[in-house]
Amino acid sequence: MVIRRSGLVLGATAVTLSTIAVAGLVNLPQGQALFKESPKEIVDEVWQIIYRQYVDGTFNQVDWQAVRKEYLDKKYTDKEQAYKSIREMLKKLNDPYTRFMDPKEFKNMQVDTSGELTGVGITIGLDEETKKLTVIAPLEDTPAFKAGILAKDVITKINGKSTEGMDTSEAVTLIRGEPGSQVKLTISRSGEKPRDYLITRAKIEIHPVDYSVKQTPAGKTGYIRLKQFSANASKEMRDAITNLEKKNVDGYVLDLRNNPGGLLFSSIEIARMWLKDGTIVSTVDRKGVVEKEAASGRSLTEKPLVVLVDKGSASASEILSGALQDNKRAVLVGSKTFGKGLVQSVRPLDDGSGVAVTIAKYLTPSGADINKAGIKPDIKVELSDEQRQNLWLKQRDKLATLQDPQFAKAIEELKKEIAAKGNVRAERK
The missing domain is CATH 3.90.226.10 (2-enoyl-CoA Hydratase; Chain A, domain 1)
Structure with missing residues (x-):
């Protein structure tokens, strides 16, 4: 190859x-x-x-x-x-x-050629072992970053909808949206109780x-x-x-x-x-x-x-x-x-x-x-x-x-x- x-x-x-x-x-x-x-x-x-x-x-x-x-x-x-x-x-x-x-x-x-995108600013994937929707990392100075989302956080719900069995494409569709609108992510973090993060979407350069x-x-x-x-x-x-x-x-x-x-x-x-x-x-x-x-x-x-x-x-x-x-x-x-x-x-x-x-x-x-x-x-x-x-x-x-x-x-x-x-x-x- x-x-x-x-x-x-x-x-x-x-x-x-x-x-x-x-x-x-x-x-x-x-x-x-x-x-x-x-x-x-x-x-x-x-x-x-x-x-x-x-x-x-x-x-x-x-x-x-x-x-x-x-x-x-x-x-x-x-x-x-x-x-x-x-x-x-x-x-x-x-x-x-x-x-x-x-x-x-x-x-x-896809992000357009201007180098801007609309969203909350996180990279996600399904954990290969647990199959849970996991944050790879937040992009610096984005809404998710400023809200306190961390690498390895598990997203258990998106706007109240369980992510169990959800693929990343569906998760992307639910998380992205118009600038100024909000999305609620329920986060499970090791050693802590699940917590809701209400994040305002933005245009990100x-x-x-x-x-x-x-x-x-x-x-x-x-x-x-x-x-x-x-x-x-x-x-x-x-x-x-x-x-x-x-x-x-x-x-x-x-x-x-x-x-x-x-x-x-x-x-x-x-x-x-x-x-x-x-x-x-x-x-x-x-x-x-x-x-x-x-x-x-x-x-x-x-x-x-x-x-x-x-x-x-x-x-x-x-x-x-x-x-x-x-x-x-x-x-x-x-x-x-x-x-x-x-x-x-x-x-x-x-x-x-x-x-x-x-x-x-x-x-x-x-x-x-x-x-x-x-x-x-x-x-x-x-x-x-x-x-x-x-x-x-x-x-x-x-x-x-x-x-x-x-x-x-x-x-x-x-x-x-x-x-x-x-x-x-x-x-x-």
């Missing part, structure tokens, strides 16, 4: 997805033509995509040929019946990330990268906060590193905390800005074929780097942090990452609906499969949920300062890395 820019997203299904360039429908084998002019057409179209592309050639021990016969033997009077059958068909795979979206849901999933120069005990530090891997994240990251290099920073702290991931190509492009050489990521498809993406020899800086991660760092964040860790390019500080190691291809269908299909899993350069396991930081600095809420919501002025325990530890390690690099230079003279 070749990693391409089009249609590849990582891990979680997002309420607030970045723009996705969707790929075309695969060619169909002879003798399995679509049922034109019939609601059965869309059923078979989805079946064919799964048949050709799904990551597991056994279809998770499901007789996929028998499934085709079962659902094409049915009579359909309208597309709504076909849509219902498709959802039932895909549930047989027991894969929360392979899902069908009707035309409205598919449209809602996405700026994936913030950066600044900070005077710290490590010296002149370039601080870069990467919020998500959207279509324009790599350009903004390049601009950030280039500008910070001009200011002669001594080293960098890259903050991936609460970054839920996004586009696969974005994580690869950004990794190449930090890595001079080495493997970035390997992908394994249904045939067991491994394709590797490597550094291009055109890194923008070789200065010391420390990366901040936490349980809200998922998917593309884990590809980037895993590549930097395994290649010994950076020290990882914080807590274990979320654990999303799957790649989906998002495909439009003929009637305006769409389907997301899990087509591969990815491995870090060392060959580690982090799905469900996450990436362990080199230096562990755990924060309780209360500490995280205080830091990210109530005391934002302390974030990325020496009063931020994870950032403070990152600076401590960066100082060591800068000193070590200086000693190596001295020895070489």
Whole structure:
């Protein structure tokens, strides 16, 4: 499998997805033509995509040929019946990330090219073990973020409707809405009683990268906060590193905390800005074929780097942090990452609906499969949920300062890395 820019997203299904360039429908084998002019057409179209592309050639021990016969033997009077059958068909795979979206849901999933979206600002997915609707991470400075929603929160109800058995597409439709309108999310958090959050929807402008120069005990530090891997994240990251290099920073702290991931190509492009050489990521498809993406020899800086991660760092964040860790390019500080190691291809269908299909899993350069396991930081600095809420919501002025325990530890390690690099230079003279 070749990693391409089009249609590849990582891990979680997002309420607030970045723009996705969707790929075309695969060619169909002879003798399995679509049922034109019939609601059965869309059923078979989805079946064919799964048949050709799904990551597991056994279809998770499901007789996929028998499934085709079962659902094409049915009579359909309208597309709504076909849509219902498709959802039932895909549930047989027991894969929360392979899902069908009707035309409205598919449209809602996409963000327009202006970089704005309407919603509450959370990334959600179904937990693979519990099948519960789970928050991957809130996007920074969005309504959900300001309301206090945290990574790993379980959404038990949406406007009073139970989410038990609900797929992410339906959840997206219920959560999104017009700016100024409200949605009530009932949240279950570990060790606490369920609580209702009334959140006002808003139009959200996405700026994936913030950066600044900070005077710290490590010296002149370039601080870069990467919020998500959207279509324009790599350009903004390049601009950030280039500008910070001009200011002669001594080293960098890259903050991936609460970054839920996004586009696969974005994580690869950004990794190449930090890595001079080495493997970035390997992908394994249904045939067991491994394709590797490597550094291009055109890194923008070789200065010391420390990366901040936490349980809200998922998917593309884990590809980037895993590549930097395994290649010994950076020290990882914080807590274990979320654990999303799957790649989906998002495909439009003929009637305006769409389907997301899990087509591969990815491995870090060392060959580690982090799905469900996450990436362990080199230096562990755990924060309780209360500490995280205080830091990210109530005391934002302390974030990325020496009063931020994870950032403070990152600076401590960066100082060591800068000193070590200086000693190596001295020895070489």
